[in-house]
Amino acid sequence: MKTIVQKYGGTSVSSIQKLKKIAEKIARDRVSGVNYLIVLSAMGDTTDKLVTLSNKVSKQPNPRDYDMLLSTGEQVSVAVLSMILNNINVNSISFTGWQAGIRTDSTSMMARIEAINVKKIKSEFMKKNIVVVAGFQGVDDKDNITTLGRGGSDTTAVALAAALKADECQIYTDVDGVYTTDPRLCIKARKLNKLTYEEMLEMAGLGSKVLQLRSVEFASKHKVPIRVLNAHNIGSGTLITKEEKKMEGALISGIAFTKDEAEVMIKGVKDQPGVAAKILGPIGDAKIEVDMIVQNVGSNGLADFTFTVSRNTLKKALQVIEKNKKTMMYESVISKRNIVKVSIVGVGMRSHAGIAGRMFKCLAKNKVNIRMISTSEIKISVVIDQKNLELAVNALHNEFKLENK
Numbered sequence: 001m002k003t004i005v006q007k008y009g010g011t012s013v014s015s016i017q018k019l020k021k022i023a024e025k026i027a028r029d030r031v032s033g034v035n036y037l038i039v040l041s042a043m044g045d046t047t048d049k050l051v052t053l054s055n056k057v058s059k060q061p062n063p064r065d066y067d068m069l070l071s072t073g074e075q076v077s078v079a080v081l082s083m084i085l086n087n088i089n090v091n092s093i094s095f096t097g098w099q100a101g102i103r104t105d106s107t108s109m110m111a112r113i114e115a116i117n118v119k120k121i122k123s124e125f126m127k128k129n130i131v132v133v134a135g136f137q138g139v140d141d142k143d144n145i146t147t148l149g150r151g152g153s154d155t156t157a158v159a160l161a162a163a164l165k166a167d168e169c170q171i172y173t174d175v176d177g178v179y180t181t182d183p184r185l186c187i188k189a190r191k192l193n194k195l196t197y198e199e200m201l202e203m204a205g206l207g208s209k210v211l212q213l214r215s216v217e218f219a220s221k222h223k224v225p226i227r228v229l230n231a232h233n234i235g236s237g238t239l240i241t242k243e244e245k246k247m248e249g250a251l252i253s254g255i256a257f258t259k260d261e262a263e264v265m266i267k268g269v270k271d272q273p274g275v276a277a278k279i280l281g282p283i284g285d286a287k288i289e290v291d292m293i294v295q296n297v298g299s300n301g302l303a304d305f306t307f308t309v310s311r312n313t314l315k316k317a318l319q320v321i322e323k324n325k326k327t328m329m330y331e332s333v334i335s336k337r338n339i340v341k342v343s344i345v346g347v348g349m350r351s352h353a354g355i356a357g358r359m360f361k362c363l364a365k366n367k368v369n370i371r372m373i374s375t376s377e378i379k380i381s382v383v384i385d386q387k388n389l390e391l392a393v394n395a396l397h398n399e400f401k402l403e404n405k
């Protein structure tokens with residue numbers, strides 16, 4: 001029997017009116033003989049409000065309580081949608097993550113799904129019920145409620161689709177699909193019809209939060225086809241699937257960017273073996289993730305060591321550096337918050353040389369200074385000043401002619 005998983009994101013369920021529209025859509029589109037599983041996010045900015053509430057009460061809340069609080073938003077939306085569905089004679093049942101059989105590890109605020117027991121869901125399908133599951137949550141082996149990280153309802157949907165061997169996992173959101181870049185920053189952004197898991201992994205990993213990175217990792221591993229669609233418009237959306245042999249990859253498929261970067265420059269470190277380890281060791285021990293790293297050779301045997309971290313860990317990173325001044329042996333530290341990372345992504349890069357040169361030339365022509373560069377087989381990232389973000393994204397979109405198919 002065919003199974004379809006559909007996930008509706010926060011903006012798509014932000015009011016009773018919108019929930020009613022979704023219920024009507026489910027009622028209208030359903031095909032008899034197909035099982036439907038609906039995953040919902042919290043209504044609108046509910047999760048942000050819960051974070052604010054927690055911050056008001058406690059600077060360092062007990063992680064267990066924090067997850068308990070944050071998970072409540074999704075519970076409201078599934079209960080309300082199920083009520084509306086039943087009002088219009090569509091049989092449904094709402095489940096929390098735990099009731100849906102979602103087991104996670106114990107990493108609070110960023111738990112990983114370890115196993116799903118779909119017995120309960122399947123028995124509801126047998127009763128011809130539509131099953132509505134709270135996204136973003138599960139329980140660990142001690143029955144503590146856990147949450148899956150911001151944007152985690154995408155991962156709930158993909159994981160359930162994998163466990164149920166669903167035919168498709170449809171992610172309904174507030175745009176028509178995955179675009180060449182964020183349509184809110186570039187009006188020429190074009191909706192893509194198809195994208196490989198690999199490209200979407202890079203886009204999501206480099207800041208395109210239209211899908212949570214983990215959901216794409218999960219889909220790629222379990223070969224779950226994802227379709228990103230607009231919750232309130234009809235369209236074919238974007239299909240994310242495995243690379244077909246004959247697929248003529250576009251040179252560049254998209255531009256991603258992230259605004260949550262910060263830069264740390266440690267000036268005047270010894271230019272000798274072991275320095276990078278002395279700096280990054282304590283940073284890693286403090287569980288701070290480092291992204292880009294550059295070391296400039298200076299003069300008199302001294303060098304400058306620069307790296308980026310996510311903005312919300314900058315303060316902690318600076319504390320670690322100050323605390324380890326004796327072993328790190330540096331002259332001074334400069335940090336910068338208002339930087340961003342812009343990346344071009346495309347499997348086509350593998351077979352074409354000269355893409356990096358074109359990217360750098362385009363930025364130079366627009367007087368955008370590049371602070372750092374990193375490359376991989378299918379992406380090139382640069383760190384630039386935040387004030388140049390819109391200019392850089394639009395210029396690169398033009399340079400690689402992304403508005404044309």
Ligand code: ADP
Nearest residue numbers: 009010011173177178179181182184208209210
């Ligand atoms: P939801 O609440 O449905 O989970 P999100 O806000 O998480 O929605 O994701 C949708 C948003 O992702 C869009 O409104 C858009 O601004 C942003 N976005 C960023 N990059 C892209 C991209 N390449 N394609 C489409 N949307 C993107």
Ligand code: ASP
Nearest residue numbers: 041047136150151152153
């Ligand atoms: N409500 C959660 C968040 O805002 C999860 C989600 O929407 O995917 O991050």
Ligand code: MG
Nearest residue numbers: 009151209210
């Ligand atoms: Mg989202």
